Amino acid sequence: MGNFKYAACLWALGGAADRFCPGGYTDKSATLKELVEIAGSVDGMEAVEIFDSHLDGIDPKDYLGWLSDNGLKTSCITINTFGIKKWKLGSITHSDKKLRQEAIDTCKKAIDLALRIDRPLVSLWLGSDGFDYSFQVDYIKQWDTLQESIQEIAGHSKDIRICLEYKLKEPRKYLIIPTVMKALFLAEKCGDNVGVTMDFGHALMGKEKPGESAALLGKYGKLFNVHLNDAYGDWDDDLVAGTVHIQETLEFMYYVGRAGYDGYIGFDIFPFRMDGTVAAELCIKNMRGIEKMLDRIDDNILKKAMESLDAGNSQRVVLDAVYGV
């Protein structure tokens, strides 16, 4: 069953910083061209996912040339409204009309950009929209503002598919779109060209079963974009895919496949203390292993086992595939 296309999230290939080491843990400070070349050097990588800010000061034509030279596509542009000082208390949900409009306009500009390159997905990950303390925001107002802003953004061009990426928390203690069902609920309210970016580790952090979340998004036609990585379950660890939750990854890919997903699987990892290229290679390597496990499963036998609702039956089928014994 396994037959997936993979993309490198470019932010995973440069160095990473954190609150204790804002200067970053590596000396690497690669240009966009170099990041594209690194992505292209990883066997099996067919596309890249970028931030809109990656293209600041870059001529899109140059970027398209670099992609072409490396045999890559753009899977998705994620809009950076989350790392900008002025929006620290909110971007497209800010209570200040002017600040909010600036954020919305930034999103529209990213959509225009997408129209100029190869029409990738455009993804909203609202990392600074949420709250940290009780009573910090008026939840009802914030929610209404969120919907209106997304509708305005999605209405900017029906030719671009907009993805809402959900995540429980970080950097805000509570993010405004924390779970798959809030993302799906919003996507249904906000229009046909609004769907969801589903991130494996975000699902784990939200205490979801990633396979179930993918199944539900698929059922409602809203599985627009997929991020893969791994995590220990309480935080967005952004580890190399396939290192911790092997059976969960297998199940996730099974449902991504059943959803008929034909986009790219983007590796959204944050290798703070590991070489980014090595990390990307390990992701691909593990996914080859997962694909082989999927191939070892006979879907008819599995479906019959699932129909019984008895985990003894289905685990027997799956564990054969996992352990190869």
Added chain:
Amino acid sequence: MGNFKYAACLWALGGAADRFCPGGYTDKSATLKELVEIAGSVDGMEAVEIFDSHLDGIDPKDYLGWLSDNGLKTSCITINTFGIKKWKLGSITHSDKKLRQEAIDTCKKAIDLALRIDRPLVSLWLGSDGFDYSFQVDYIKQWDTLQESIQEIAGHSKDIRICLEYKLKEPRKYLIIPTVMKALFLAEKCGDNVGVTMDFGHALMGKEKPGESAALLGKYGKLFNVHLNDAYGDWDDDLVAGTVHIQETLEFMYYVGRAGYDGYIGFDIFPFRMDGTVAAELCIKNMRGIEKMLDRIDDNILKKAMESLDAGNSQRVVLDAVYGV
């Protein structure tokens, strides 16, 4: 702002068992009549919430008499499909048509019962519908079955309001309705008389901010029933209300109030090792404290502070009320 009506969940007033002590930690084995009398003895308790199974073998007229003698109403009947052996792998979502129909019929019987007493809410808490292992169920089939079954149940009588109670897990490792947004999504799909039972501790366990969940349910007219208790956040601890998350409880009650909720606040606690009556009295006592805090807040000042999005402003207002300094 504080002006709430409280209800005792009758299962909190008898003894409690667990997997290590299935015989229960107390010798108490009270009859329904006795449980009603205990509830009536707690100052400030105006109603009871029951399981449908509490009325097995009881003439509803007798029950109504006991309530009347104790000055109580019935706030809600929760249907017990979760503690019955034959439904251990699923009740209204079971893949076996016969077993599933038996579960649906049990729900209809509970609705008929509700029509015969004072038309309380009827609540579905699907404790045995979900999964424990990857690949145990077909998520898409289970989801479709869930919707169809709820629609059939809700269609049985438009005069009774049906509540879906969400909870992340336990006893299944993953429950089929885990979060506020899945409950809300379903409620919207399943009809006007379908809403949500929101439990404070379940919201914490689902990593929600209870106040935000109440606000959203209120906005969509789906806050049908409220359960109060407290918890440490990783499990459904069912502690006495107001013992751990004081500011969260305050915020929750603030939004329950803003939603115009006029039902009962049911104390869904599980005092395994404490006297049930004492526990119920402490719940009321703490809520009187919370109500006083609410009264100390000037809503106009608070709303202005929230409008600024700066937690420094709103915390100043709220902490004055909390600490009374």
Added chain:
Amino acid sequence: MGNFKYAACLWALGGAADRFCPGGYTDKSATLKELVEIAGSVDGMEAVEIFDSHLDGIDPKDYLGWLSDNGLKTSCITINTFGIKKWKLGSITHSDKKLRQEAIDTCKKAIDLALRIDRPLVSLWLGSDGFDYSFQVDYIKQWDTLQESIQEIAGHSKDIRICLEYKLKEPRKYLIIPTVMKALFLAEKCGDNVGVTMDFGHALMGKEKPGESAALLGKYGKLFNVHLNDAYGDWDDDLVAGTVHIQETLEFMYYVGRAGYDGYIGFDIFPFRMDGTVAAELCIKNMRGIEKMLDRIDDNILKKAMESLDAGNSQRVVLDAVYGV
């Protein structure tokens, strides 16, 4: 490197109950003799772990005969002080001297029993010793009492090795011995014949890395007993071993091996909704897979990779073994 002996925990082979279904989810109510036979029927199972209460009313000679008939040993006797009504607020740490002494005497009786059969380990899992609310107990007094009681129990016979089994919570909201380091600290204070029962799922629940906990216990000569199972990380799920955390299980067994552990690996699972025998068979099956992975690792290469501290190096070695690619 893989070469382990496995034991069935007998409580995993009968039916299981919980707070919602105290009568249990199965009709099975097997006698001790039958449980031993079930354990004996599972290919690869070489011993059983029992509760002292399993032998209530049984002649130890009969029990030894059943074991012998099934080619089994006793790996460990876990003392049941946790499921007894009178000790609901504490057993060997109870503030009431009489109740406490009764609990201590129960432990001594279990030691005497161990001396009469084949001198298995005796394990203390203090499930009812702890607290549920702030200020419920005086932590300092409870701690002192705990140490004194363990010392008295361990002093009863130097020929029996006593294990302290740690677990974060359940059934108490906080258990008195929650983590590996509290268990190790106590074991060091309480005598040479006091060590630790380490449970894989308990380590995960305590947010430990199971391999690291095993390594530390091994280093201090305190890894007396090992329980294997799996879990999602926030609760003692007691799932079939090797179903969720495959790399963690591999690492755990690696360090159990490096510790020179020559006891049994007991499967402490709770198959509420799965057949106990099937669950036990799946545990063994998965461990055969884990053993094969271990065999595929060259320890010298791995150690060199670990010495570099770079996860890229060690993951390459390990993932080859895991995915077999």
Added chain:
Amino acid sequence: MGNFKYAACLWALGGAADRFCPGGYTDKSATLKELVEIAGSVDGMEAVEIFDSHLDGIDPKDYLGWLSDNGLKTSCITINTFGIKKWKLGSITHSDKKLRQEAIDTCKKAIDLALRIDRPLVSLWLGSDGFDYSFQVDYIKQWDTLQESIQEIAGHSKDIRICLEYKLKEPRKYLIIPTVMKALFLAEKCGDNVGVTMDFGHALMGKEKPGESAALLGKYGKLFNVHLNDAYGDWDDDLVAGTVHIQETLEFMYYVGRAGYDGYIGFDIFPFRMDGTVAAELCIKNMRGIEKMLDRIDDNILKKAMESLDAGNSQRVVLDAVYGV
């Protein structure tokens, strides 16, 4: 009972950055002198806690003058080995002898510095010592190295008390000293002048009851330093103290008091999106509220209630104090 001295952690008063906004969320970039002045301006603040790196390029005499001008002392110097690129894979536990020695020497330099000012505590928070993946480090070697290094550092001067600050994770996925008991175990092995910095939010993140952890450290004479803040329990949120876990904070301060702790309570908060001075003022304000609650508790009555082990009894006493009703 309440009578505490408070200190400002200087890193809480300037701006804060994170992985998404490495440039920081504020424009503020205060000098050490300015930070001391801000601390001095907060009513009730009697000392400051600093990083050793705060004094880079500063003459200690100047610093002492600024303190004196503002009526402040230094409570503690925390050594920054965690935010330095070269130690990203480990500082005093690094497998590379040269890098490790450089880290140890940095610690010795901080001790020398402490001897030159007013002999504050010196604290080790080993944020980059730990691991992210299974098999990344050899746990046994890392542990041995840790002990040896701490012993070397603590041996540098017996006149300075060294604190080990434990924390479950971040920035490493697993930190080498994650819990109170590992810190205590190490402190006991490493010498009389080695104790523990206990951080309230770290205890919550480690699923500890902060009051219990303080009680145990106090009992063994190892409660050297106290950090206060608040958190939601799954992460080191570093919120304003007294905003979330009010009863837990009360209990914590009760046991800090019972331990005879006479040091400073340092507010280790990270107000990413709130003004640092406002946050510090709110901390003090809330602690005044907590102190009043403590004063409302009669310790003899509380101790008698705790002796009963029945939470109904003790909660009645405590909730009177909390809610003032």
